[in-house]
Amino acid sequence: xxxxxxxxxxxxxxxxxxxxxxxxxxxxxxxxxxxxxxxxxxxxxxxxxxxxxxxxxxxxxxxxxxxxxxxxxxxxxxxxxxxxxxxxxxxxxxxxxxxxxxxxxxxxxxxxxxxxxxxxxxxxxxxxxxxxxxxxxxxxxxxxxxxxxxxxxxxxxxxxxxxxxxxxxxxxxxxxxxxxxxxxxxxxxxxxxxxxxxxxxxxxxxxxxxxxxxxxxxxxxxxxxxxxxxxxxxxxxxxxxxxxxxxxxxxxxxxxxxxxxxxxxxxxxxxxxxxxxxxxxxxxxxxxxxxxxxxxxxxxxxxxxxxxxxxxxxxxxxxxxxxxxxxxxxxxxxxxxxxxxxxxxxxxxxxxxxxxxxxxxxxxxxxxxxxxxxxxxxxxxxxxxxxxxxxxxxxxxxxxxxxxxxxxxxxxxxxxxxxxxxxxxxxxxxxxxxxxxxxxxxxxxxxxxxxxxxxxxxxxxxxxxxxxxxxxxxxxxxxxxxxxxxxxxxxxxxxxxxxxxxxxxxxxxxxxxxxxxxxxxxxxxxxxxxxxxxxxxxxxxxxxxxxxxxxxxxxxxxxxxxxxxxxxxxxxxxx
RNA sequence: GCUCUCGUAGCUCAAUGGCAGAGCACGGGUUUUGUAAACCCGGGGUUGAGGGUUCAAAUCCCUCCGAGAGCUCCA
Numbered sequence: 001x002x003x004x005x006x007x008x009x010x011x012x013x014x015x016x017x018x019x020x021x022x023x024x025x026x027x028x029x030x031x032x033x034x035x036x037x038x039x040x041x042x043x044x045x046x047x048x049x050x051x052x053x054x055x056x057x058x059x060x061x062x063x064x065x066x067x068x069x070x071x072x073x074x075x076x077x078x079x080x081x082x083x084x085x086x087x088x089x090x091x092x093x094x095x096x097x098x099x100x101x102x103x104x105x106x107x108x109x110x111x112x113x114x115x116x117x118x119x120x121x122x123x124x125x126x127x128x129x130x131x132x133x134x135x136x137x138x139x140x141x142x143x144x145x146x147x148x149x150x151x152x153x154x155x156x157x158x159x160x161x162x163x164x165x166x167x168x169x170x171x172x173x174x175x176x177x178x179x180x181x182x183x184x185x186x187x188x189x190x191x192x193x194x195x196x197x198x199x200x201x202x203x204x205x206x207x208x209x210x211x212x213x214x215x216x217x218x219x220x221x222x223x224x225x226x227x228x229x230x231x232x233x234x235x236x237x238x239x240x241x242x243x244x245x246x247x248x249x250x251x252x253x254x255x256x257x258x259x260x261x262x263x264x265x266x267x268x269x270x271x272x273x274x275x276x277x278x279x280x281x282x283x284x285x286x287x288x289x290x291x292x293x294x295x296x297x298x299x300x301x302x303x304x305x306x307x308x309x310x311x312x313x314x315x316x317x318x319x320x321x322x323x324x325x326x327x328x329x330x331x332x333x334x335x336x337x338x339x340x341x342x343x344x345x346x347x348x349x350x351x352x353x354x355x356x357x358x359x360x361x362x363x364x365x366x367x368x369x370x371x372x373x374x375x376x377x378x379x380x381x382x383x384x385x386x387x388x389x390x391x392x393x394x395x396x397x398x399x400x401x402x403x404x405x406x407x408x409x410x411x412x413x414x415x416x417x418x419x420x421x422x423x424x425x426x427x428x429x430x431x432x433x434x435x436x437x438x439x440x441x442x443x444x445x446x447x448x449x450x451x452x453x454x455x456x457x458x459x460x461x462x463x464x465x466x467x468x469x470x471x472x473x474x475x476x477x478x479x480x481x482x483x484x485x486x487x488x489x490x491x492x493x494x495x496x497x498x499x500x501x502x503x504x505x506x507x508x509x510x511x512x513x514x515x516x517x518x519x520x521x522x523x524x525x526x527x528x529x530x531x532x533x534x535x536x537x538x539x540x541x542x543x544x545x546x547x548x549x550x551x552x553x554x555x556x557x558x559x560x561x562x563x564x565x566x567x568x569x570x571x572x573x574x575x
Numbered sequence: 576g577c578u579c580u581c582g583u584a585g586c587u588c589a590a591u592g593g594c595a596g597a598g599c600a601c602g603g604g605u606u607u608u609g610u611a612a613a614c615c616c617g618g619g620g621u622u623g624a625g626g627g628u629u630c631a632a633a634u635c636c637c638u639c640c641g642a643g644a645g646c647u648c649c650a
Contacts, residue, residue: 055578055579056579057579057580058579058580139644140579140580140644140645141578141579141580141644141645142578142579142580142644142645142646143577143578143579143645143646144578144645144646144647145577145578145646145647148646148647149647150576150577150646150647150648154577154578154646154647155578155646156578156579157578157645157646159644159645185642185643189586190586196642197641198623198640198641198642199641201640201641201642249650252650253650256649256650271650272650303649303650305648305649306576306577306647306648306649307576307641308576308577308578308645308646308647308648309576309647309648309649310642311643311644312643315649399650400650401650423650450650484609484610486607486608486609486610487607487608487609488607488608489607514606514607514608515608515612515613516606516607516608516609516612516613517608517609517610518608518609518610518611518612518613519608519611519612519613520610521609521610521611522610522611522612523611523612524611525610525611526611532610534609534610536608536609537609538609546609546610548610552610552611554610
């Protein structure tokens with residue numbers, strides 16, 4: 001019997017796909033009326049979709065898992081055979097989903113796999129025997145639409161994962177528990193960074209400590225944008241319906257917008273910042289000499305997302321975009337894209353995020369001429385190539401008004417997030433009749449570039465919490481130094497140290513509580529303060545603090561001034 | 576929006592039809608502390624909301640609200 005090579009993706013796929021068959025077999029044995037849909041291997045594990053009368057309960061999963069284990073032990077072989085479509089139809093009589101699939105098969109044959117008494121329509125490949133599945137765990141059950149369309153019936157999907165041996169399962173479970181410890185909702189509560197309330201579903205309440213991180217992010221953002229030649233504006237949240245009709249949001253985005261009436265007139269809460277920004281652009285005549293105009297806005301937008309898609313800080317209804325709109329000539333597109341790419345790279349390097357780039361091109365229903373699109377796509381490609389960027393092309397995935405570049409960062413849990421995006425827009429300038437005066441004294445239409453880097457401040461904060469597991473680098477950390485007085489005799493000195501650190505520009509917090517040193521050290525360690533400074537008689541006499549690093553290492557006595565200098569350097573380095 | 580699961584003190588959780596509890600946190604006191612939890616005492620609840628079944632409901636049923644995991648969606 002061949003060995004499963006865990007490192008080979010194709011072997012994992014064989015194992016998982018086979019496991020899904022075994023699970024389907026178990027379900028069929030336990031619930032004979034069940035209709036089978038499909039059961040593929042996925043990135044991590046497998047699932048099988050079932051059409052059942054009653055949805056599975058968690059207890060059912062245990063039962064199914066037990067039966068799966070029994071089937072595995074019985075050493076069933078995976079046997080492939082080819083039958084005619086007609087035979088297949090006969091074989092899968094009473095399985096409407098399989099019949100639908102058979103009907104769509106090209107040619108006259110169908111490939112089937114038999115495992116014991118279980119038969120499935122399947123191309124394979126599979127493992128040889130169920131004995132090769134060393135350990136299985138069924139993870140969860142959820143609804144899933146047949147063929148992924150909400151118009152179809154909702155089936156019951158069971159997710160699972162399997163391994164060649166039990167030890168690997170144990171490791172995997174352990175890893176998952178570790179990952180769960182960095183869950184941003186949990187850490188957000190423990191570290192007092194933010195909260196969410198039933199009174200405002202999908203909205204975030206950012207606490208004082210969370211705001212420290214937020215402001216550090218904004219500070220970095222402002223500094224980098226200033227250096228990159230941006231100016232910053234602020235536009236209102238509530239704007240008249242007529243503006244949204246003009247921008248096209250009324251037609252295309254109404255479902256996701258919040259509305260209100262004031263003095264008998266309709267208003268909408270902005271879901272995007274561009275129309276407001278455009279009004280600012282239009283307050284005066286612009287010359288070609290001013291272009292490119294880079295106008296940034298930390299814009300708070302509201303989008304009425306479906307209740308089921310809300311997800312902690314990752315998907316919210318009210319969020320802050322680190323938006324910017326660049327108005328430029330067509331000739332300037334390439335250069336401007338290049339500059340945005342550089343900016344994005346600088347940001348992600350600062351946080352240690354690896355990222356991938358995707359380019360989305362002209363969709364079927366596109367606005368503007370093919371030539372303009374070709375030039376625009378060309379400009380995007382050239383800008384990427386010039387930066388020696390590897391990128392994936394998503395044909396036809398662009399917005400209707402222009403092609404776009406997306407940046408996907410990978411977080412510590414291995415999930416990818418689309419954060420930064422650069423979108424070319426020929427549509428808005430048209431709709432709003434934007435102009436600049438060219439060197440020939442004739443009015444011209446500028447191209448508009450929409451871009452974000454963090455994407456959403458709220459989501460980026462969530463990603464950072466998990467990325468760093470709550471242990472923020474010094475420049476972002478809410479409490480950079482906690483000063484612990486050994487007894488209340490030392491409170492005055494501790495307070496002095498705290499003040500000195502504070503005046504040097506370090507976020508220091510005094511802990512003069514009537515508790516033991518151990519208690520306070522433990523507390524600050526849990527709060528992930530970067531440095532814990534213990535002061536008692538010795539330190540008071542020498543004008544020092546006793547430094548303990550976040551990793552638990554006690555460095556020893558350091559003069560207050562020296563420590564402040566060292567920390568400032570560390571903050572400066574953003575490490 | 577759809578499917579499943581969940582909602583008990585500020586937090587983490589217990590109580591499975593029969594007196595709503597524990598630890599932490601919080602308040603008061605003792606203690607004056609040297610690097611991951613000192614000790615004693617105390618306050619704290621319309622069990623998410625509303626309705627129903629029952630002699631009796633945190634527990635069973637229905638509706639609503641909220642959350643989590645998925646599905647669908649994602650300018």
